Amino acid sequence: MPRLVSHPDEVKIVTRRFGMGAANIDRYIELGGYEAAKKCLEQGPDWIINEMKASNLRGRGGAGFPTGLKWSFVPKQSAKPKYVLVNGDESEPGTCKDHLIFLHDPHSVIEGTIIAGLAIGAKLGFIYLRGEYRYLLEIMEKAVADAYAKGFLGKNIFGSDTEFQVITQSGAGAYEVGEESALMESLEGKRGVPRIKPPFPAVVGLYGGPTVINNAETIATVPHVIAMGGASYAAVGSERNGGTRLFGISGHVERPGVYELPMGYNLKKMIYEVAGGVRGGRKLKAVVPGGSSTPVLLPEEIENLGMDFDQVGKAGSMLGSGGVVVIDDHTCIVEFALRTISFYQHESCGWCIPCREGTDWLKKSLTRFHAGFGIEKDIDTIRYIAENMLGRTFCPLGDAAAMPTLGFVKKFRKEFEDHLNGKPCPFAKHTEVAVV
Amino acid sequence: MSNETMTIFSPKLAARFDALVQKYPARRSALVPMLLYAQDEIGYLSDAVIAEVAERIGITELDVRNVATYYSMLRFKPAGKYNVQVCTNISCMLRGAYDVFERFQDELGVGHKGVTPDGLFSLEEVECIGACCWAPAIQVNYDFHDELTPESVSGILAEYRGKAKAEGTVSHA
Numbered sequence: 001m002p003r004l005v006s007h008p009d010e011v012k013i014v015t016r017r018f019g020m021g022a023a024n025i026d027r028y029i030e031l032g033g034y035e036a037a038k039k040c041l042e043q044g045p046d047w048i049i050n051e052m053k054a055s056n057l058r059g060r061g062g063a064g065f066p067t068g069l070k071w072s073f074v075p076k077q078s079a080k081p082k083y084v085l086v087n088g089d090e091s092e093p094g095t096c097k098d099h100l101i102f103l104h105d106p107h108s109v110i111e112g113t114i115i116a117g118l119a120i121g122a123k124l125g126f127i128y129l130r131g132e133y134r135y136l137l138e139i140m141e142k143a144v145a146d147a148y149a150k151g152f153l154g155k156n157i158f159g160s161d162t163e164f165q166v167i168t169q170s171g172a173g174a175y176e177v178g179e180e181s182a183l184m185e186s187l188e189g190k191r192g193v194p195r196i197k198p199p200f201p202a203v204v205g206l207y208g209g210p211t212v213i214n215n216a217e218t219i220a221t222v223p224h225v226i227a228m229g230g231a232s233y234a235a236v237g238s239e240r241n242g243g244t245r246l247f248g249i250s251g252h253v254e255r256p257g258v259y260e261l262p263m264g265y266n267l268k269k270m271i272y273e274v275a276g277g278v279r280g281g282r283k284l285k286a287v288v289p290g291g292s293s294t295p296v297l298l299p300e301e302i303e304n305l306g307m308d309f310d311q312v313g314k315a316g317s318m319l320g321s322g323g324v325v326v327i328d329d330h331t332c333i334v335e336f337a338l339r340t341i342s343f344y345q346h347e348s349c350g351w352c353i354p355c356r357e358g359t360d361w362l363k364k365s366l367t368r369f370h371a372g373f374g375i376e377k378d379i380d381t382i383r384y385i386a387e388n389m390l391g392r393t394f395c396p397l398g399d400a401a402a403m404p405t406l407g408f409v410k411k412f413r414k415e416f417e418d419h420l421n422g423k424p425c426p427f428a429k430h431t432e433v434a435v436v
Numbered sequence: 437m438s439n440e441t442m443t444i445f446s447p448k449l450a451a452r453f454d455a456l457v458q459k460y461p462a463r464r465s466a467l468v469p470m471l472l473y474a475q476d477e478i479g480y481l482s483d484a485v486i487a488e489v490a491e492r493i494g495i496t497e498l499d500v501r502n503v504a505t506y507y508s509m510l511r512f513k514p515a516g517k518y519n520v521q522v523c524t525n526i527s528c529m530l531r532g533a534y535d536v537f538e539r540f541q542d543e544l545g546v547g548h549k550g551v552t553p554d555g556l557f558s559l560e561e562v563e564c565i566g567a568c569c570w571a572p573a574i575q576v577n578y579d580f581h582d583e584l585t586p587e588s589v590s591g592i593l594a595e596y597r598g599k600a601k602a603e604g605t606v607s608h609a
Contacts, residue, residue, distance in 0.1 A: 002567065002569070002570050002580075003570060003582075091563075091566065093525040093563070093568065094526060095568060096570070098566075099566045132509070132575060132578075133566065135578060135579070135580075169465075169468075169469060170468070171468065171507070172468050172509045173507045173508035173509030186468060187465055188462060188464060188465055189462070189465050189466065189467035189493070190503060191502065191506040192507075248568055248569050249569065250527035250530075250568040250569045250571055251526070251531070251571075252531075256571070257569045258569055288526070292564075323527075325526055325527055336529075339525065343525055343563055343564070346508075346563060347563065
């Protein structure tokens with residue numbers, strides 16, 4: 001069972017029912033659950049979308065697109081049925097927040113899905129979980145069955161004339177399916193390759209109908225936004241970045257875990273105070289701020305860095321999925337870069353040539369480099385390959401592979417040079433943890 | 437399927453599939469979960485599984501294979517009764533996942549994608565399983581085990597050996 005952590009600086013909104021038995025529907029109701037959905041049913045779509053816009057809630061999957069705005073793009077009238085699709089394919093290395101949401105608060109996902117459905121006029125929602133999350137899928141399936149039994153889902157939700165159905169779906173192992181158009185392909189029973197955009201899913205999505213796709217954390221946040229009021233939720237966060245975020249701090253820290261902190265919370269403080277600092281009293285070498293695809297940051301770059309989409313963007317990286325990976329000074333960055341690119345090489349669906357070939361060549365180059373057979377020219381070749389992948393693929397996987405690689409090469413060039421000319425890796429065979 | 441006796445699946449799973457294909461706006465949406473559930477029961481996607489799934493959905497076997505080969509959890513040959521999947525991605529790597537993976541290799545005497553001679557265990561190095569904050573983590577079939585050390589490996593294997601014994605699984609070792 002994943003360990004829950006806690007820190008006084010946390011502002012528990014999305015996580016407030018964690019560890020309270022809220023997977024049980026009666027307990028969820030006792031804790032105020034499904035009141036937001038009922039309120040939305042009374043108030044109607046325009047009111048919901050206005051609240052969402054006022055909340056400054058931005059997509060928690062990684063892109064940070066404003067949720068209310070996304071919902072407003074769905075046409076009011078549509079010949080084809082509209083759909084809500086919840087993305088629980090959580091696969092970005094460093095990210096395990098949705099894991100806890102499904103485990104501790106599955107009804108918040110269902111309630112958020114209902115609200116999204118009411119906002120856009122959809123009658124059917126899908127909750128897609130990665131295949132590895134079988135035990136969490138079973139929790140979700142039970143929660144959905146309980147919501148049907150209470151009449152919260154079905155032909156007449158909460159005794160009204162409004163219909164809303166939910167279907168849970170299992171993936172079968174694919175990072176790429178976390179990309180929204182690949183997710184729709186997978187749900188349609190196909191290989192998870194991305195679709196070209198436009199048209200965007202809000203216009204032509206699942207089964208050709210207008211579709212809103214939101215990350216599971218975004219959807220689980222929605223009932224809280226409604227309960228608090230959009231403006232109050234916005235006030236918790238920083239400018240244009242409403243509310244809180246579930247930051248998953250992993251790697252070389254004393255107290256790894258998922259912490260719910262206000263948007264804009266200082267990254268240095270997050271590592272040294274919330275997560276207890278670098279493990280074993282070692283020194284901080286680098287931080288990957290938002291999942292493996294986000295460019296690495298150096299200790300001097302996090303001093304005054306507030307963790308929201310805009311500030312991390314300005315610092316040359318991305319807030320991404322909120323997965324903060326902390327790296328200590330006993331770690332070989334070349335090995336870390338190699339492990340990162342190996343992942344993307346494995347996960348590239350092969351649809352776009354720059355990504356398929358680029359990830360493969362980067363892996364080959366970095367493997368050779370780490371083995372001590374690199375030549376000086378390789379460093380520039382790695383840069384060249386990565387730069388030529390950027391922006392040249394259907395979906396962001398190519399960028400996700402290229403961006404961190406560029407970051408490692410640019411910021412740790414010396415460490416790459418230290419591997420040259422058959423020199424052994426200056427670090428241990430594998431990155432080892434401190435003996436504490 | 438019209439003829440129940442033709443199915444290679446248990447009555448429970450066959451009934452589940454009958455319901456599953458009706459659930460979606462398009463029948464084909466049942467394909468990916470069906471393949472995974474079929475694999476859970478049969479052990480892998482045998483030719484017979486592919487053929488029956490194709491018939492149930494109403495698409496060609498080639499089409500089923502085309503989709504199935506995309507997903508990393510789907511396999512075309514048997515794994516061990518307990519498939520040990522060790523995550524070595526960044527968060528797990530930083531906390532010693534490769535040492536854990538090596539210990540599993542030593543204890544089981546097989547490498548990546550290997551199956552023990554008694555068929556009880558198979559071993560796989562896998563990508564991120566979504567347990568980064570409780571690293572290093574593994575999955576044995578669908579069960580998570582987290583915050584591991586090389587020292588915890590033998591205990592985990594003993595747990596599953598005991599489970600197999602309790603279930604009366606025949607060991608050929």
